[in-house]
Amino acid sequence: xKDTAQETIxxxxxxxxxxxxxxxxxxLENYPMSGMGSITRLAEKASVSTPTVARMVQKLGxxxxxxxxxxxxxxxxARFSNPIAKHESWAQSAPEAHILNRFTDAVMSNIRxxxxxxxxxxxxxxxxxxxxxxxxxxITGGRITHALSEYLHLHMQVIxxxxxxxxxxxxxxxxxxxxxxxxxxxxxxxxxxxxxxTLRLAEIAKERGAKIALITDQWQSxxxxxxxxxxxxxxxxxxxxxxxxSMMLLSETLIAAVQEARWDQTESRMHALEDMxxxxxxxxxxx
Amino acid sequence: xKDTAQETIxxxxxxxxxxxxxxxxxxLENYPMSGMGSITRLAEKASVSTPTVARMVQKLGxxxxxxxxxxxxxxxxARFSNPIAKHESWAQSAPEAHILNRFTDAVMSNIRxxxxxxxxxxxxxxxxxxxxxxxxxxITGGRITHALSEYLHLHMQVIxxxxxxxxxxxxxxxxxxxxxxxxxxxxxxxxxxxxxxTLRLAEIAKERGAKIALITDQWQSxxxxxxxxxxxxxxxxxxxxxxxxSMMLLSETLIAAVQEARWDQTESRMHALEDMxxxxxxxxxxx
DNA sequence: CTACAAATGTAATCATAGTTTCAAAGTAAT
DNA sequence: ATTACTTTGAAACTATGATTACATTTGTAG
Numbered sequence: 001x002k003d004t005a006q007e008t009i010x011x012x013x014x015x016x017x018x019x020x021x022x023x024x025x026x027x028l029e030n031y032p033m034s035g036m037g038s039i040t041r042l043a044e045k046a047s048v049s050t051p052t053v054a055r056m057v058q059k060l061g062x063x064x065x066x067x068x069x070x071x072x073x074x075x076x077x078a079r080f081s082n083p084i085a086k087h088e089s090w091a092q093s094a095p096e097a098h099i100l101n102r103f104t105d106a107v108m109s110n111i112r113x114x115x116x117x118x119x120x121x122x123x124x125x126x127x128x129x130x131x132x133x134x135x136x137x138x139i140t141g142g143r144i145t146h147a148l149s150e151y152l153h154l155h156m157q158v159i160x161x162x163x164x165x166x167x168x169x170x171x172x173x174x175x176x177x178x179x180x181x182x183x184x185x186x187x188x189x190x191x192x193x194x195x196x197x198t199l200r201l202a203e204i205a206k207e208r209g210a211k212i213a214l215i216t217d218q219w220q221s222x223x224x225x226x227x228x229x230x231x232x233x234x235x236x237x238x239x240x241x242x243x244x245x246s247m248m249l250l251s252e253t254l255i256a257a258v259q260e261a262r263w264d265q266t267e268s269r270m271h272a273l274e275d276m277x278x279x280x281x282x283x284x285x286x287x
Numbered sequence: 288x289k290d291t292a293q294e295t296i297x298x299x300x301x302x303x304x305x306x307x308x309x310x311x312x313x314x315l316e317n318y319p320m321s322g323m324g325s326i327t328r329l330a331e332k333a334s335v336s337t338p339t340v341a342r343m344v345q346k347l348g349x350x351x352x353x354x355x356x357x358x359x360x361x362x363x364x365a366r367f368s369n370p371i372a373k374h375e376s377w378a379q380s381a382p383e384a385h386i387l388n389r390f391t392d393a394v395m396s397n398i399r400x401x402x403x404x405x406x407x408x409x410x411x412x413x414x415x416x417x418x419x420x421x422x423x424x425x426i427t428g429g430r431i432t433h434a435l436s437e438y439l440h441l442h443m444q445v446i447x448x449x450x451x452x453x454x455x456x457x458x459x460x461x462x463x464x465x466x467x468x469x470x471x472x473x474x475x476x477x478x479x480x481x482x483x484x485t486l487r488l489a490e491i492a493k494e495r496g497a498k499i500a501l502i503t504d505q506w507q508s509x510x511x512x513x514x515x516x517x518x519x520x521x522x523x524x525x526x527x528x529x530x531x532x533s534m535m536l537l538s539e540t541l542i543a544a545v546q547e548a549r550w551d552q553t554e555s556r557m558h559a560l561e562d563m564x565x566x567x568x569x570x571x572x573x574x
Numbered sequence: 575c576t577a578c579a580a581a582t583g584t585a586a587t588c589a590t591a592g593t594t595t596c597a598a599a600g601t602a603a604t
Numbered sequence: 605a606t607t608a609c610t611t612t613g614a615a616a617c618t619a620t621g622a623t624t625a626c627a628t629t630t631g632t633a634g
Contacts, residue, residue: 581631582630591619592632598611
């Protein structure tokens, strides 16, 4: 493997001249960031002239300062992108290039980026809206996100009253909007291939005074122009389709957050639900 | 405290134009290293022109690209000398104990464990079964996993013919089994609070000579006694409910794998679908 | 469909960074 | 002390990066 700049410097340190050693000292001092500015700045920091710097990087084996700097940049990048988990293979039983590993790589990165860019205030605001039972809650999704919206709906129904699922994919949704009143919340999932009917729905809901919450991709659905709160998720994947894993994560986190926020009320609802399950014998008793 | 470039970008993201968002995406993608090269390189990576970059950094409040880059450099330097970054907090904008960070922690660990314990041969076997159009495919889920099963069904329908979704939650599923013949595949999602009807379904399908595939949790559904192939997922979460994110990940990976396996046939199906969408004007043209 | 405004890229211009030349200063050997 | 050689930085030069002006394209309202 190729040496890092650091190693090279140490290797040839003895053959360096006075000014060059001075410079080498500064570079190593807080390596590798010191070399990230311009050649002039580095020269000044080491109190030598720019030609001295230029000459030394050539001694180190680089064609010029830019190449030297590129090397440093790459080193920084390597250290950055996940000190530990850089190239761990997720499924050890499969080769690194197996779709299991490639896909998981992408998804992990999606999740990291989604979380890194999330605005926690928006999240908290949305949690508060969803937890407020005075506001009726409408949930809807598009073709791909329908499943997610249904999943959220299922859980929200357990947590609180007045939750409704709108099938955005049907054309019956205007009926659902009849009951909507000022201050109600409409939560919309919308990712690319943004659908026209979803946009219309948001528009109409907005007109009726509803709060619009949006969960969308990094390119943002046009619905965002009407939304009061929105969360952006990364959805890229090595596939012909996008990955909604990060949206699923956010949805579940929302469920957990809302649930936490109103545990008092939810607890009794859950018990009631359990009782009903018991009576209908849907589930196996203790496996 | 002064905002980081990252925060600033997110804050004004809404007011950005198409090309600028494209650029913002690239910057955030592997922030902050992407901004460390020259303006030209950054522009190329984002497929926009250099003026677009120059304009955006000004929108962000910097006097020009060099100042912007200086800021990034300082951020990198700060993170470098800061050893606390070890235990990474996913959403930096929220405290470590925020549900966003706690939940994500759990989910990341679920994914790691799920992948670590997966048997890639089982996965490949399942991929092959799903890719084989000679076998009709039936997909079903339980109360919680219904959404997942529907999601998989949606995609499988695009990829291949003869796919059917069985609503395990209704009591009409015996009807769906009438057409089932030897060698067909039944894919079942089943996680805890395993449902009786799901078990019955598996039993009957097995009797009719179907291959049973199972996606379940780490405690394993009783369906596994009938299954020919099964994948186990971790689903624990700091919540009153389980997290199905890892199942979603596996499902999407399966979709990608099957799709890859039969891309020749799938491609034309997807085009046909696109054409139909165009005709029905469901989607917005290029946002 | 037309007219206008906004967005974006091309190309010219300007600024700064990087390199090279060369002369001055330092150093060591005679 | 003189000469030959090495080191070094000032300054000229060159290349590349950043900015600006302007034309083209794209989208939108009338």
